[in-house]
Amino acid sequence: MKKEGIYYIKLKKPYFDLSKGDLLYIGKGNDVDSRLKAELGLKSSHATFFRSLGLLLKKEVAENSGKKGTGYNFKFKKPHEIVKWIEEHIEHEVKYCNWRELEKKEICKHKPLLNIVYNKQHCHSELTSLRKQAHEIAKK
Numbered sequence: 001m002k003k004e005g006i007y008y009i010k011l012k013k014p015y016f017d018l019s020k021g022d023l024l025y026i027g028k029g030n031d032v033d034s035r036l037k038a039e040l041g042l043k044s045s046h047a048t049f050f051r052s053l054g055l056l057l058k059k060e061v062a063e064n065s066g067k068k069g070t071g072y073n074f075k076f077k078k079p080h081e082i083v084k085w086i087e088e089h090i091e092h093e094v095k096y097c098n099w100r101e102l103e104k105k106e107i108c109k110h111k112p113l114l115n116i117v118y119n120k121q122h123c124h125s126e127l128t129s130l131r132k133q134a135h136e137i138a139k140k
Contacts, residue, residue, distance in 0.1 A: 005032035005096040006103055009039065009049055009112075012091040016056070016113060016124070023112040024090070025049040028099035036092060041083040046075065052114045054082045055130040063140040071135030 009025040011018055018024075027049060029035030038047035054076050055061075065075035076082060095102075107115045111122035120128075 002031040003033065003096045004028075004030045004099055005094055006099045006106065007032055007036045007039070007095070008093045008106075009114075010091055010093075011089060013089055015089055018113065023110045024053075025112050025114040026103060026106050026110065028103040032094055032096065032099075036094060040086050040090070040092070041079060045073070046079065049114055050079075050082060050086075051076075051134070052116075052124075052127055052131065053086070054079070055134055056114075056124060056127070057082060057085060061134045061137040063137060065138045071138040074134050074138035 006026065006028045008023055009027070010021055010023045013020050016024075025039070025048075027035060027039060027047070034043070035047060037043050038045055039049040041050050051074060059079075059082055060077045062075045062077045104118050107118040111119055113122075113124050114127065116123050116127060116131075
């Protein structure tokens with residue numbers, strides 16, 4: 001059964017100059033469990049957190065992998081390496097709720113490293129430029 005909600009992705013051990021328990025990403029979904037699986041690399045289509053994390057981990061973007069020639073929804077040559085990293089470093093929490101107002105409030109409050117929307121001043125300094133580069137590679 002589909003449930004809407006919000007999810008919190010955090011570190012279970014230090015990384016990126018962050019501490020255990022620090023939030024990396026806050027997301028939402030109308031089917032929050034399905035969306036979280038995509039974020040964690042457990043579905044064939046990977047979501048925003050997965051792609052941003054792969055870029056920060058310096059994983060290679062696959063050419064011609066973007067959505068309809070735009071470079072968006074790009075893929076990695078070795079996504080299993082990102083999944084392995086997630087299994088070792090990430091824990092998550094889901095809150096079933098109406099996410100429409102809560103997501104923005106939570107991002108503004110916690111300032112997660114990998115959220116760009118509502119958080120441009122606090123997200124990882126390289127993230128926006130890395131995503132632009134990945135879009136160009138994926139369009140090739």
